[in-house]
Amino acid sequence: xxxxxxxxxxxxxxxxxxxxxxxxxxxxxxxxxxxxxxxxxxxxxxxxxxxxxxxxxxxxxxxxxxxxxxxxxxxxxxxxxxxxxxxxxxxxxxxxxxxxxxxxxxxxxxxxxxxxxxxxxxxxxxxxxxxxxxxxxxxxxxxxxxxxxxxxxxxxxxxxxxxxxxxxxxxxxxxxxxxxxxxxxxxxxxxxxxxxxxxxxxxxxxxxxxxxxxx
Amino acid sequence: xxxxxxxxxxxxxxxxxxxxxxxxxxxxxxxxxxxxxxxxxxxxxxxxxxxxxxxxxxxxxxxxxxxxxxxxxxxxxxxxxxxxxxxxxxxxxxxxxxxxxxxxxxxxxxxxxxxxxxxxxxxxxxxxxxxxxxxxxxxxxxxxxxxxxxxxxxxxxxxxxxxxxxxxxxxxxxxxxxxxxxxxxxxxxxxxxxxxxxxxxxxxxxxxxxxxxxx
Numbered sequence: 001x002x003x004x005x006x007x008x009x010x011x012x013x014x015x016x017x018x019x020x021x022x023x024x025x026x027x028x029x030x031x032x033x034x035x036x037x038x039x040x041x042x043x044x045x046x047x048x049x050x051x052x053x054x055x056x057x058x059x060x061x062x063x064x065x066x067x068x069x070x071x072x073x074x075x076x077x078x079x080x081x082x083x084x085x086x087x088x089x090x091x092x093x094x095x096x097x098x099x100x101x102x103x104x105x106x107x108x109x110x111x112x113x114x115x116x117x118x119x120x121x122x123x124x125x126x127x128x129x130x131x132x133x134x135x136x137x138x139x140x141x142x143x144x145x146x147x148x149x150x151x152x153x154x155x156x157x158x159x160x161x162x163x164x165x166x167x168x169x170x171x172x173x174x175x176x177x178x179x180x181x182x183x184x185x186x187x188x189x190x191x192x193x194x195x196x197x198x199x200x201x202x203x204x205x206x207x208x209x210x211x212x213x214x215x
Numbered sequence: 216x217x218x219x220x221x222x223x224x225x226x227x228x229x230x231x232x233x234x235x236x237x238x239x240x241x242x243x244x245x246x247x248x249x250x251x252x253x254x255x256x257x258x259x260x261x262x263x264x265x266x267x268x269x270x271x272x273x274x275x276x277x278x279x280x281x282x283x284x285x286x287x288x289x290x291x292x293x294x295x296x297x298x299x300x301x302x303x304x305x306x307x308x309x310x311x312x313x314x315x316x317x318x319x320x321x322x323x324x325x326x327x328x329x330x331x332x333x334x335x336x337x338x339x340x341x342x343x344x345x346x347x348x349x350x351x352x353x354x355x356x357x358x359x360x361x362x363x364x365x366x367x368x369x370x371x372x373x374x375x376x377x378x379x380x381x382x383x384x385x386x387x388x389x390x391x392x393x394x395x396x397x398x399x400x401x402x403x404x405x406x407x408x409x410x411x412x413x414x415x416x417x418x419x420x421x422x423x424x425x426x427x428x429x430x
Contacts, residue, residue: 054361054364056361057323065308066308069365070315070319074315076314080310096288096291097283099291100289103288106318111327117327120353124349124353125346138335146271147269
């Protein structure tokens with residue numbers, strides 16, 4: 001099968017990880033361009049990369065139609081272009097429920113705790129490592145605590161197949177582990193994660209399985 | 216026309232403002248339930264409200280199907296249920312472009328600068344008003360600077376009719392003005408704002424026009 005496009009990715013980027021899961025669930029082949037978020041102050045700030053992605057954020061997606069940014073927009077685009085194995089329910093209300101869970105992560109947890117914000121807290125606000133860790137843990141626990149109440153209990157965040165919500169959840173939990181967050185206090189999320197990580201598509205997308213992983 | 220649902224809103228909430236614009240662009244009638252985000256420590260934290268919205272955030276949307284949270288999910292739901300005056304382009308790539316602009320605001324500017332984060336910076340991190348203002352201005356200028364490069368130049372963020380991107384932009388610029396951000400350095404955004412604010416739907420949705428406004 002022909003490759004459907006190019007993903008600009010970094011192994012540890014939660015947002016790139018989301019897109020990798022979506023592509024793997026769809027069974028689509030694609031090229032990867034690696035953007036190292038740390039080396040040399042971060043390759044995402046280069047003028048070349050910013051000509052593709054004005055925000056200087058990973059991921060970006062490029063295909064014959066052009067360049068797209070923002071992981072959720074990219075995933076919905078891939079879902080629109082390749083409707084097999086839908087990542088959203090067909091009914092509008094159910095679809096909105098799934099999108100709301102995805103956004104509870106992508107709009108309320110991840111942006112407050114991503115690399116650039118933590119870096120700003122260290123360098124411009126002057127917080128030490130412990131204070132940054134407290135910041136991280138505060139927002140992740142606010143967010144995951146609410147999400148635990150939002151998810152269904154049918155194996156995945158919504159229903160019995162993975163959706164956009166699970167695609168956002170798994171990278172967020174991976175990220176939380178790096179900050180030693182105890183995830184066992186969210187039994188539903190914990191169980192959903194175990195179900196997802198048994199699936200081949202999720203296994204292919206994990207950071208450690210990427211060609212640019214530094215282990 | 217019958218009211219299509221109930222919006223849980225606060226006049227100054229940027230996210231509620233987005234949904235008000237969407238409903239007004241669609242010409243839909245609805246009920247409003249007011250949630251005061253400041254009085255008594257914030258009515259959004261009440262157990263009653265949290266039974267509707269586990270995150271304790273405004274807005275929520277309630278209709279005969281149930282309760283929905285997250286403004287972008289609510290707006291896409293309203294757009295799905297009431298397809299006249301579409302808020303997204305029909306073509307997948309164009310739709311993704313608009314969603315990416317909306318998310319550049321809703322995922323990258325607003326969450327870092329919303330009420331709960333600024334409050335946490337003051338009370339838990341211990342920043343003074345000037346430092347909080349610097350925080351706000353840093354992230355809004357990062358975000359709007361990138362958005363200025365993302366938007367088209369045809370009167371609105373994308374094309375010549377308002378879309379989900381404009382729905383997110385206008386409340387964000389309103390919010391930025393409260394922090395004395397100079398918006399004239401973003402000439403395209405500034406012009407788009409002027410075009411939007413000439414439209415009746417945007418006028419109806421402004422904070423000062425709401426029944427719970429405190430002027």
